Structures are given as structure tokens and as C-alpha cells.
Amino acid sequence: ASHKLLLLPGDGIGTEVMAEVTRVIDWLGKRGIAKFETETGLVGGSSYDADKVAITDATMARAQAADAVIFGAVGGPKWADVPYEARPEAGLLRLRKDMALFANLRPAICYPALAEASSLRKEVVEGLDIMIVRELTGGVYFGEPKTITDLGNGQKRAVDTQVYDTYEIERISRVAFDLARKRRNKMTSMEKHNVMKSGVLWKEVVTQVHAREYKDVELEHQLADAGGMQLVRWPKQFDVIVTDNLFGDMLSDIAAMLTGSLGMLPSASLGETDPKTKKRKALYEPVHGSAPDIAGKGMANPIAMIASFVMALRYSFDLQKEADMIDAAIAATLAKGLRTADIKSDGAKIISTSQMGEAIVAELDAL
Amino acid sequence: ASHKLLLLPGDGIGTEVMAEVTRVIDWLGKRGIAKFETETGLVGGSSYDADKVAITDATMARAQAADAVIFGAVGGPKWADVPYEARPEAGLLRLRKDMALFANLRPAICYPALAEASSLRKEVVEGLDIMIVRELTGGVYFGEPKTITDLGNGQKRAVDTQVYDTYEIERISRVAFDLARKRRNKMTSMEKHNVMKSGVLWKEVVTQVHAREYKDVELEHQLADAGGMQLVRWPKQFDVIVTDNLFGDMLSDIAAMLTGSLGMLPSASLGETDPKTKKRKALYEPVHGSAPDIAGKGMANPIAMIASFVMALRYSFDLQKEADMIDAAIAATLAKGLRTADIKSDGAKIISTSQMGEAIVAELDAL
Numbered sequence: 156a157s158h159k160l161l162l163l164p165g166d167g168i169g170t171e172v173m174a175e176v177t178r179v180i181d182w183l184g185k186r187g188i189a190k191f192e193t194e195t196g197l198v199g200g201s202s203y204d205a206d207k208v209a210i211t212d213a214t215m216a217r218a219q220a221a222d223a224v225i226f227g228a229v230g231g232p233k234w235a236d237v238p239y240e241a242r243p244e245a246g247l248l249r250l251r252k253d254m255a256l257f258a259n260l261r262p263a264i265c266y267p268a269l270a271e272a273s274s275l276r277k278e279v280v281e282g283l284d285i286m287i288v289r290e291l292t293g294g295v296y297f298g299e300p301k302t303i304t305d306l307g308n309g310q311k312r313a314v315d316t317q318v319y320d321t322y323e324i325e326r327i328s329r330v331a332f333d334l335a336r337k338r339r340n341k342m343t344s345m346e347k348h349n350v351m352k353s354g355v356l357w358k359e360v361v362t363q364v365h366a367r368e369y370k371d372v373e374l375e376h377q378l379a380d381a382g383g384m385q386l387v388r389w390p391k392q393f394d395v396i397v398t399d400n401l402f403g404d405m406l407s408d409i410a411a412m413l414t415g416s417l418g419m420l421p422s423a424s425l426g427e428t429d430p431k432t433k434k435r436k437a438l439y440e441p442v443h444g445s446a447p448d449i450a451g452k453g454m455a456n457p458i459a460m461i462a463s464f465v466m467a468l469r470y471s472f473d474l475q476k477e478a479d480m481i482d483a484a485i486a487a488t489l490a491k492g493l494r495t496a497d498i499k500s501d502g503a504k505i506i507s508t509s510q511m512g513e514a515i516v517a518e519l520d521a522l
Numbered sequence: 523a524s525h526k527l528l529l530l531p532g533d534g535i536g537t538e539v540m541a542e543v544t545r546v547i548d549w550l551g552k553r554g555i556a557k558f559e560t561e562t563g564l565v566g567g568s569s570y571d572a573d574k575v576a577i578t579d580a581t582m583a584r585a586q587a588a589d590a591v592i593f594g595a596v597g598g599p600k601w602a603d604v605p606y607e608a609r610p611e612a613g614l615l616r617l618r619k620d621m622a623l624f625a626n627l628r629p630a631i632c633y634p635a636l637a638e639a640s641s642l643r644k645e646v647v648e649g650l651d652i653m654i655v656r657e658l659t660g661g662v663y664f665g666e667p668k669t670i671t672d673l674g675n676g677q678k679r680a681v682d683t684q685v686y687d688t689y690e691i692e693r694i695s696r697v698a699f700d701l702a703r704k705r706r707n708k709m710t711s712m713e714k715h716n717v718m719k720s721g722v723l724w725k726e727v728v729t730q731v732h733a734r735e736y737k738d739v740e741l742e743h744q745l746a747d748a749g750g751m752q753l754v755r756w757p758k759q760f761d762v763i764v765t766d767n768l769f770g771d772m773l774s775d776i777a778a779m780l781t782g783s784l785g786m787l788p789s790a791s792l793g794e795t796d797p798k799t800k801k802r803k804a805l806y807e808p809v810h811g812s813a814p815d816i817a818g819k820g821m822a823n824p825i826a827m828i829a830s831f832v833m834a835l836r837y838s839f840d841l842q843k844e845a846d847m848i849d850a851a852i853a854a855t856l857a858k859g860l861r862t863a864d865i866k867s868d869g870a871k872i873i874s875t876s877q878m879g880e881a882i883v884a885e886l887d888a889l
């Protein structure tokens with residue numbers, strides 16, 4: 156049976172890095188290892204240019220029907236002045252919300268070859284391997300009211316609303332506890348219960364889920380501000396971190412930057428598993444953005460995008476061996492000293508986006 | 523004329539570090555350099571223990587009447603189960619709100635002697651000197667509704683509300699632009715306009731204030747998540763950062779941790795200047811918390827607390843020379859290799875909280 160993928164390259168370097176995923180998909184197909192049927196669609200600014208919306212209903216329907224969505228990146232200065240509802244990010248937010256992709260998994264791994272690319276001391280980040288589990292369909296991203304009101308006299312009032320229900324916190328903490336069990340069995344929950352009611356409920360529900368179902372996992376609570384500090388001070392104290400949509404946005408970006416591997420880090424956004432079909436909706440995207448400053452120059456690092464496809468193999472298609480193969484090919488390519496500009500280091504050879512894709516496929520050929 | 527100070531040591535190490543401020547105040551008085559009249563009050567857990575509230579109305583009234591409030595730190599596991607309204611942090615939040623202390627100034631400075639205490643590479647933090655200006659009386663901290671509702675069936679719903687009005691953004695950005703003018707003339711505004719309506723208004727208002735009143739200052743906008751990344755990657759790109767209450771909470775803690783000088787960093791929380799009296803309400807507190815793990819051990823670093831008092835000399839009393847003197851005494855003490863445990867380094871001598879206070883006063887005597 157072939158797996159149906161919807162590729163949404165998006166804007167900026169999104170299209171460039173997606174091309175390298177296609178190369179890997181082709182290789183898997185030609186070798187008869189795994190067969191993927193791919194379709195392509197528009198999202199973000201490029202969708203706005205074509206259709207005046209950040210994603211069309213037709214593309215949304217194709218995303219819902221796919222076995223997995225592979226997403227590049229959206230946004231850029233070109234669309235700074237489009238109406239708020241049609242801004243590039245709205246396409247990504249609609250995909251997350253309409254597909255109910257509540258669980259965003261963001262591994263922060265320091266690739267051994269790249270420890271020196273970090274702004275942190277080598278001993279602080281070397282060997283780092285943490286997993287941030289971010290709630291992705293709730294919180295201040297989607298709560299209502301979300302408005303700007305004209306009060307007259309040159310005054311406006313902006314309102315955003317953070318809303319969390321018990322069941323949303325339960326399901327995301329289960330995802331995180333399950334991951335912790337397969338890793339180092341430790342979970343840290345981060346919120347601001349000293350200031351936010353959603354933090355009070357968050358802490359209460361995580362504590363209950365732990366007591367009922369996951370007593371074997373070590374659970375710790377940290378305030379999100381203190382947690383951010385601890386991430387910078389000594390990130391190796393963490394295994395799995397679970398947090399809400401907005402804190403997760405900031406904390407996962409910071410964790411990614413710590414590793415020196417920003418251009419290397421993938422993410423998975425998962426929905427609930429259907430008890431009957433055992434399938435779940437899923438979208439995979441790199442942690443980095445559309446990088447308008449380097450777009451079109453063939454300089455982007457495609458590894459985060461390829462690694463996101465590897466997460467699809469693991470989480471959507473249970474192709475663990477194939478995933479391991481590609482991971483090994485990436486590691487082998489880096490070990491040869493081949494680098495895109497973002498991860499350059501002394502003695503390394505700087506290559507282009509497509510050369511990096513070719514090099515990884517060459518390693519796959521050699522396996 | 524003597525200046526009226528209200529000292530609120532609070533909980534944990536708050537009382538220990540406040541004692542060292544008293545030493546410096548006494549010295550200024552004895553030398554006839556500046557005369558302060560001090561009163562002391564309870565706040566946080568220690569206020570709850572005495573009066574079942576995190577701050578009494580009587581103490582609030584004394585804070586309102588003082589020329590400046592010097593605040594230690596609040597909180598600790600002892601009060602984990604007190605009612606939400608009476609939790610230790612509520613005392614601090616009431617002081618900020620009732621005194622209308624909308625502008626929170628948090629310098630993040632890497633003391634030369636301490637660059638090696640940072641988890642970041644020396645070249646990344648050495649010489650770092652940035653100022654985070656955090657809005658302190660608005661946003662999700664105080665917006666209504668702020669509730670937990672029982673929905674039945676074991677489900678609850680938590681709601682927090684982020685509210686910003688034009689005038690709140692105008693006044694905080696003026697504070698930040700004014701500071702930038704006295705520094706390196708660059709200001710970076712951080713929000714999430716791609717997700718939050720308050721971010722849209724924030725960016726719009728800062729842009730307008732800049733165009734109307736501060737064209738001479740270089741203005742840059744960053745998304746708060748990208749800004750957090752940039753803080754970790756290369757913090758020296760920043761001069762003044764202006765941001766909202768919640769982002770400011772996280773970003774300022776992270777910036778403080780970068781410097782390796784967390785136990786050294788002060789903050790000022792300022793109200794509006796009265797056009798007639800030229801006075802403004804103000805509260806000064808260290809960036810660090812009550813550190814229950816080391817409380818009562820005489821190990822805490824009193825420098826952040828003393829430096830907060832130095833900020834009071836500068837911002838509330840215009841005693842610049844006296845402030846410079848104390849800053850010099852702190853630097854001289856560190857230069858002699860004297861350290862509290864949090865900033866220990868090879869070859870340094872570890873001393874206690876009170877020994878650090880004594881050493882600083884001894885340097886003042888020697889000046």
C-alpha cells in the first residue's frame with residue numbers, strides 16, 4: 156500500500172528544503188523500500204498570492220485526506236501588509252486547528268559534530284537530547300475574544316484570551332508521559348500558576364494524571380520563567396518538558412537555539428489516534444522559519460526538513476528501520492565535514508542546499 | 523530633607539539580603555552623605571502567616587506614602603497550599619498594580635569578573651550590557667476575566683485575559699526610547715503580532731510613537747520567540763528591549779541567566795512622574811527570587827539587593843555620585859576575589875551574605 160503525503164513547501168526557503176525531501180522520497184520509492192504518493196499545495200504567502208487566502212478550503216480538504224502533511228515554512232516581509240486573517244501564519248494555524256493537531260513534539264538535540272556551533276559552552280550542550288511537548292490547538296492562540304476595539308480619542312484596546320479545559324491538559328500530558336517512559340522517564344511541566352489561572356489548572360491536571368496513570372515517571376513542576384532560566388543554565392537536567400502553546404513557542408525556540416543545530420531540528424504535530432483505524436492526523440515541519448534573508452540563494456540547510464520527514468516515517472508510518480537509515484545517512488554526511496553555511500565550522504566544506512540533499516542520498520546509496 | 527523608605531524583606535533569602543542594604547543605608551547616614559528614614563513591613567508568606575493576606579491595607583498605605591519601596595523576595599513551598607488570593611506573589615502583584623508601577627527596568631549586565639560563571643561562551647557574554655523594559659501593570663497578569671469554572675463531568679475551564687490599551691503601550695515605549703537615547707540609541711520591540719491581537723496593537727503603537735517622537739533612535743521589531751532565540755545566540759546585538767508583562771517576565775529572566783550574574787542583578791519598577799512634584803512612585807527589587815533551598819543558611823548573594831538600592835539612589839533620589847560610589851565598592855570587592863557561593867570561581871574566597879555586606883561597606887570606608 157502506498158502512503159499519501161501532501162507536501163506544502165510554503166514560502167522562502169520552504170520550497171528549497173522541500174525539494175530535498177522529494178529526493179529522499181524518490182530514493183525510497185526507487186529502491187522499493189517504501190512507496191509514497193505525493194501531492195503538492197500552496198500555503199502561506201504563496202497561497203495568498205494565488206488565491207488571496209493563506210490556505211484554500213480545497214487544500215485544507217487534501218490535508219485532511221492525506222496520511223501526513225509535510226510542511227516547509229511560511230511568511231516573509233513581502234506579506235507584511237496583507238489583512239490579518241490572510242497573513243501567511245494563518246495557513247499554518249488553520250492546519251493545526253482544523254486537523255486538531257494538539258501535540259507538538261520538538262526534540263532539541265545537540266548533534267555531536269555541531270556542539271561548537273552553539274553559543275553555549277561545549278560541556279553545557281554536548282550530548283543534549285531533550286523533548287519539548289507543546290500543546291498546539293489551545294491557549295492564547297485560539298481563545299476568544301481576540302479583538303482590537305476602537306475606544307475613540309485615538310485609543311484602541313487589544314484583547315487575547317487564553318483558555319484551557321481539563322481534557323486538553325489531560326491529553327497533552329499523556330502524550331508527554333508516554334514519551335518520557337520511552338526515554339529517561341522524567342517529565343517537567345512548566346506554567347505560571349503564580350500568575351495565571353490556566354497555570355493553576357495546568358498544574359492540577361498534570362498532577363492528577365500523574366497520580367492516576369503515570370506514578371512510575373518522575374514528575375517535576377517549574378514556573379515557565381524559572382524553567383527558561385534552567386534551560387539556559389543547565390539544559391541536561393531535562394528529559395521531556397510539557398507546556399502550553401505560548402510558553403512552548405518560546406521555550407522550544409530557545410531550546411533549539413541552545414543546541415547550535417537550529418537548521419537541523421524537526422517537529423511533529425499530532426492529532427488523536429483513532430481507536431478503530433489506529434491512524435492519527437499529522438503534520439511535520441522544521442523548527443526554523445522561512446528565512447527570507449537567505450531565500451532563493453540555495454544556502455538553506457535542508458536537514459531539519461529531511462529530519463521532519465524522518466519523524467513522519469516514525470510517527471505516521473512506523474517505518475523505524477527506514478527512519479534509522481536516513482538518520483544514519485545524515486550523520487555520515489556531517490561526519491565527512493560537509494556543511495551548509497549555517498553550521499559551518501573550521502575545516503568543513505560549505506555546500507549548497509541541493510548538494511546537501513545529494514550527499515545524503517549518496518550516503519543512502521552507500522548503506 | 524530625609525528620604526522615606528519602606529523596606530519589605532519578604533520571605534526566604536529576602537530578609538537576609540535586606541539586612542545588608544540596611545548596612546549600606548546606615549553607612550550613608552553616619553557619613554552624613556544621605557539621610558534615609560526607614561520603616562519595615564511584611565509581605566508575601568510572612569505577611570500571610572501574621573495576617574492571612576499577602577499584604578495588608580495598612581502596609582499598602584505605607585508603601586504609597588514612601589518615597590521608595592525596597593523589596594526583597596516572596597514565596598516558598600511553605601505557602602504552596604494557601605488560597606490563591608493570599609499566595610505570596612499576590613503581595614508583590616498588588617504593590618505593582620495599586621502603585622501603578624508600569625515600567626519595570628531590568629538591566630542584564632555581565633560583570634567582567636563573572637563572565638566565566640555563565641553557561642554561555644565568554645565571547646558571547648563578556649561586556650554584555652542590555653536593558654529590558656517590561657510593561658508591568660497590564661497584559662495577562664491583570665486582565666479580566668481570570669477564572670476557573672467548573673463545567674461538570676470532571677471538566678474545568680481556566681481563562682486568562684491579555685488586555686492592552688494604546689496609552690499603556692505608548693507610555694512604556696516612551697520610557698524605553700528615553701533610556702535608549704541615554705545608552706546606545708537602539709531599541710528592539712518584541713511581541714507576537716503574528717498570533718496575538720495585543721501584538722498587532724503593540725507593534726502599531728510603538729511604530730507610531732517612534733515616528734512621532736523618537737526618529738533619532740534606531741527601532742527594530744522582533745517576534746518574541748525569535749527574540750528569545752537571538753538573546754541566546756548573540757545578546758550583544760541588543761541595547762534596550764521593550765516588551766509586555768508576560769514576555770518580559772520570561773525574556774528578562776533568560777537575559778539575567780545569560781550573564782552568569784543572576785545573584786547580582788537589580789530591577790526598578792517605576793510609576794509615572796507627577797508633573798507638579800516631579801516625583802514618581804517606585805519599588806526596587808532583585809531579579810532573583812526567595813530561593814527557599816538556601817534560605818537561612820547565610821549563603822545568599824546580597825549584591826542584587828544592594829544594587830537595587832543603588833537603582834533607587836539613581837531613579838528616585840538623583841544621588842548619582844553616591845550610586846557610583848556603591849557600584850565602585852561592589853566592583854572593588856569582587857576584584858579582590860571575594861565571592862558568595864553562587865558566583866564562586868577558581869581562586870576566589872567564598873564568604874557569607876553578611877561578610878559580603880561588610881566587605882562592601884569596608885570598601886566604601888576606604889574610598
Ligand SMILES: CC(C)[C@H](C(=O)O)[C@@H](O)C(=O)O
Binds near residue numbers: 244248404716
Ligand atoms: C509561525 C508561527 C505562527 C508559529 C507559532 O507561533 O506557533 C511558529 O513560531 C512556530 O513556533 O511554529
Ligand SMILES: CC(C)[C@H](C(=O)O)[C@@H](O)C(=O)O
Binds near residue numbers: 349350611614771
Ligand atoms: C513572583 C512573580 C509573580 C513575578 C512575576 O511573574 O512577575 C516574578 O517572576 C518576577 O519576574 O518579578
